Amino acid sequence: MSNRVVQGRMVTPETLAELIEGESVLEAESIEDADENCPACGGDVIQVGYMPSVTEFVVGRKCQECDWAADDRD
Numbered sequence: 001m002s003n004r005v006v007q008g009r010m011v012t013p014e015t016l017a018e019l020i021e022g023e024s025v026l027e028a029e030s031i032e033d034a035d036e037n038c039p040a041c042g043g044d045v046i047q048v049g050y051m052p053s054v055t056e057f058v059v060g061r062k063c064q065e066c067d068w069a070a071d072d073r074d
C-alpha cells in the first residue's frame, strides 16, 4: 500500500483514483511519482493506474497541492 498525502488528506490508490475520476473505480495500482510538476501551481504530481470499468485502463495524474488532475484519455 502506498498511501500519499493529497491536499492535506491521506489517500490510498483507490481514493486517489476516485478523486481523479470523480466516481468509484474497480481497481487501482500503486501510487507513483509522476515526473512532472503541476501546470497550475508547480506542486508535485503523483500518478496512479486504475480501471474505471472492466474494459478500460487509465493512468490518472493529480497534484498533491491543488485541484489539478488529468488522465491519459485523449
Ligand SMILES: [Zn+2]
Residues within 6 Å of the ligand: 038, 039, 040, 041, 042, 043, 063, 064, 065, 066, 067, 068
Ligand atoms: Zn497544483
